[in-house]
Amino acid sequence: MGADNAIPSGQLVPLRTKDEVRASLETHRVYVVEIPARFANTVKDVIQAAIPGFKTAEISHLRRVVQFKYLPAHLQKQFYPPARLQRGDEDTSPISLSPCSTPLPPSPTGDVEIIEEANTEDEDIVRFFVLCPTRFIQHAELFALLRRNPPFTNIPVPPKLLYVTVPALAPTSAEQATMWSETYWPIAYKNTNPYGPHPSLVLRNTIEIESEVHKWLAVAAEAGSEIAALGLGEKIGCVVVDRTRGTSEVIAVAGDCRWRSPSGATEAHLGRGNVMAHSVQRAIAMVAKKRLRMAGADPALLDRSLFCDIPLTDVEKPYWETENIPASGYLCVDLDIYMTHEPCVMCSMAILHSRFRRCIFGTRMPLTGGMTADTIGTLANPGKGLQHGMFWRPSELNWKFLAWEWQSKEKDAEASVKDILHV
Amino acid sequence: MNPEEKVYHERFMREAIAMAELALKSDETPVGCVFVKGGEVIGRGMNETNRTLNGTRHAEFVALAGILSTMPISTLKETDLYVTVEPCVMCASMLRQYGIRAVYFGCWNERFGGTGGVLNIHSDPSVDKPYPVHGGIFREEAIMLLRKFYVQENEKAPEPKQKKTRELKTEILPMDIHAPKSTPSPSLV
Ligand SMILES: [Zn+2]
Ligand SMILES: [Zn+2]
Numbered sequence: 001m002g003a004d005n006a007i008p009s010g011q012l013v014p015l016r017t018k019d020e021v022r023a024s025l026e027t028h029r030v031y032v033v034e035i036p037a038r039f040a041n042t043v044k045d046v047i048q049a050a051i052p053g054f055k056t057a058e059i060s061h062l063r064r065v066v067q068f069k070y071l072p073a074h075l076q077k078q079f080y081p082p083a084r085l086q087r088g089d090e091d092t093s094p095i096s097l098s099p100c101s102t103p104l105p106p107s108p109t110g111d112v113e114i115i116e117e118a119n120t121e122d123e124d125i126v127r128f129f130v131l132c133p134t135r136f137i138q139h140a141e142l143f144a145l146l147r148r149n150p151p152f153t154n155i156p157v158p159p160k161l162l163y164v165t166v167p168a169l170a171p172t173s174a175e176q177a178t179m180w181s182e183t184y185w186p187i188a189y190k191n192t193n194p195y196g197p198h199p200s201l202v203l204r205n206t207i208e209i210e211s212e213v214h215k216w217l218a219v220a221a222e223a224g225s226e227i228a229a230l231g232l233g234e235k236i237g238c239v240v241v242d243r244t245r246g247t248s249e250v251i252a253v254a255g256d257c258r259w260r261s262p263s264g265a266t267e268a269h270l271g272r273g274n275v276m277a278h279s280v281q282r283a284i285a286m287v288a289k290k291r292l293r294m295a296g297a298d299p300a301l302l303d304r305s306l307f308c309d310i311p312l313t314d315v316e317k318p319y320w321e322t323e324n325i326p327a328s329g330y331l332c333v334d335l336d337i338y339m340t341h342e343p344c345v346m347c348s349m350a351i352l353h354s355r356f357r358r359c360i361f362g363t364r365m366p367l368t369g370g371m372t373a374d375t376i377g378t379l380a381n382p383g384k385g386l387q388h389g390m391f392w393r394p395s396e397l398n399w400k401f402l403a404w405e406w407q408s409k410e411k412d413a414e415a416s417v418k419d420i421l422h423v
Numbered sequence: 424m425n426p427e428e429k430v431y432h433e434r435f436m437r438e439a440i441a442m443a444e445l446a447l448k449s450d451e452t453p454v455g456c457v458f459v460k461g462g463e464v465i466g467r468g469m470n471e472t473n474r475t476l477n478g479t480r481h482a483e484f485v486a487l488a489g490i491l492s493t494m495p496i497s498t499l500k501e502t503d504l505y506v507t508v509e510p511c512v513m514c515a516s517m518l519r520q521y522g523i524r525a526v527y528f529g530c531w532n533e534r535f536g537g538t539g540g541v542l543n544i545h546s547d548p549s550v551d552k553p554y555p556v557h558g559g560i561f562r563e564e565a566i567m568l569l570r571k572f573y574v575q576e577n578e579k580a581p582e583p584k585q586k587k588t589r590e591l592k593t594e595i596l597p598m599d600i601h602a603p604k605s606t607p608s609p610s611l612v
Contacts, residue, residue, distance in 0.1 A: 346517045352535075
């Protein structure tokens, strides 16, 4: 279990935020109609005038005008054959398609806009045009509206309204845009993420910490093992690391201490134990006490034995004794926390209160964890999760930070604590 | 809540306010609490985040660290909390893990409230038993204390001393403290 000879075999996976999960799950239906390409702008204006409440920004992640050949396979099958619409009235003024309403193949990067040359032949090829989400207008009303406007005033064929299920919100990555283009509708990806940290920020941080994750998680596990061996806590631990000065400096290491009595003895493992002595709470308290000490104040100020914030094991002690924290610092700003398991709701909020910079954990706790937003769960608890996603809820909570899970290939950690335990 | 109950709860909320006033005198965010079992106060606490440099030293933690040093955890199943400001998400989760019986509070916390202000940690799906909450007892008094603190801290900082320290001291701003937009039913739900 030593930190030195362990071979990293796993993957650092950024957690999805609560809004990202919502964005990836929410779909709704839109109306699509077949029209000749050159009538795209005309139809667009008709819809806009008739449904003022509908803002096109809502569907800006969808390619508005799409050729048959770029539709996903299931829609090609469903809409086959594409209609051969006759040309409309010759006196209609020529239109130029704006870049955003140009049919595009789903490109892998998605952020390159290509303006398609509109040649005369192309203009008569039928296009699939996204009208609006179905909640804005009844089918019959929309049908009548299209019927009394070009091109349907000029061609004998009535409008054929199609229903298509599409993602309600914009994609948060290029991969997601590509996947959606294949499963729902051609998608535009603008290389931004309105629902979480920008992908480039996540990538930069992932690269920065990747090589050390295994090492710190091993120290965290060691802290859990040592404290469990003393009978004072569960096999849970965490490590607080400062990476602001180029190299990594361990500020505090703490194991779980829920079974330690106020006098320091081992208590019977009944109920939840001392909740305030979860490893995250202990580590945060150690950081605070080191700051007090560095500032020349008494680190034992207002201390209480139930906080269990003195070092208790061989792995905790040396880091507690090292004077390596600036006295001028503020809470846990700029510090990273590595945990053997996903922290409980209380500890997730404690991390937030302490303004940590980054949070990395080993094993998900779908029944008690506060960090994950999805319901992927674990082998033992598939499809489960509290969905709090507390690391990134900027519109509700007053701090946000980056969070990852370490997906180990070893998978022995999962069995180390009971699934109903609060970490 | 009938008049008799009101008198009972207000009596303990007054004790919580006294703790918040003590916090204000100690240069701490004025949040105070008492834990009550069988009509008796069994523990008191106030915010200690500024003096300990620890952002988790909320009144509820401080009070429980005292109580549980002499009483078993099972005591809390028959114990109610009275706190001047709605418990934050962290404290709301802690109280549920410990099995608190009920929580009574003064004003809501729109910044990080865990029992209705922002999240509903007291009643959300969880492996722990939910607990009832009742907010709004001496709400104005609780808000007034936070305002006083805000003014006091601003007056005390003529020169822009350590910005970060001040940031912590005013962690709950008066404008964040008000009833939630959708006011929960006043009953014990
Ligand atoms: Zn915890
Ligand atoms: Zn709190």
